[in-house]
């Protein structure tokens with residue numbers, strides 16, 4: 001029998017299969033280069049990259065509006081005997097916990113920004129108000145120190161020249177099982193919607209270790225997202241820091 005996994009539990013496995021050490025190293029080096037010490041991972045999910053950044057000596061705070069993801073992160077922190085503040089909070093309310101002007105860098109990675117109102121497998125139709133992204137970007141700005149940076153990650157595959165991307169990931173071992181993962185991304189550039197289909201299967205005989213995820217989210221190409229960021233931040237530029245075909249390019253927003 002297949003387990004009825006929550007989105008957070010599924011993402012926790014997907015995140016392990018998707019993220020890698022090369023990507024992590026790129027973030028660590030870039031954050032060090034811009035002189036960031038205090039960091040808010042405002043879309044921390046189940047802990048990438050907040051947990052690893054804390055191990056690298058950054059002063060980390062993590063937040064997310066998905067309660068179950070935060071519980072998974074807390075249990076990982078307990079297991080690894082790592083401690084940092086965690087807030088269950090949405091991006092537009094980041095300033096309510098005395099977090100204003102607290103951080104050298106605020107990071108929102110893993111294309112999280114495209115899910116600003118749709119991190120939920122039950123969403124079938126998106127709000128058409130793309131402009132509401134501005135209020136979330138303003139939330140990021142409020143908690144960043146003057147002279148600090150907001151780093152927004154967006155998958156480098158989102159390009160108007162195509163409407164589908166099949167992505168087979170290399171097999172990876174987790175807790176003694178070999179997992180295979182396949183993504184298919186569909187882009188509807190007219191309605192500005194992306195559908196992410198993800199299939200995960202392991203070499204276990206038990207179907208317990210197989211699942212799928214389908215999420216609908218907003219869709220921007222790099223230049224559209226830059227234009228929204230420029231409405232909020234002083235200076236914005238894009239940088240490709242990770243030598244992988246499907247990880248994020250980073251929009252660096254200076255406050």
Ligand SMILES: C[S@@+](CC[C@H](N)C(=O)[O-])C[C@H]1O[C@@H](n2cnc3c(N)ncnc32)[C@H](O)[C@@H]1O
Nearest residue numbers: 015043045048065066090091110112115116119
């Ligand atoms: C693609 S996951 C990325 C998680 C993690 N950074 C990673 O790369 O593994 C997107 C995360 O953004 C969070 N999120 C989406 N909209 C949000 C909002 N409005 N406020 C706070 N968190 C939000 C979701 O709850 C989810 O954990």
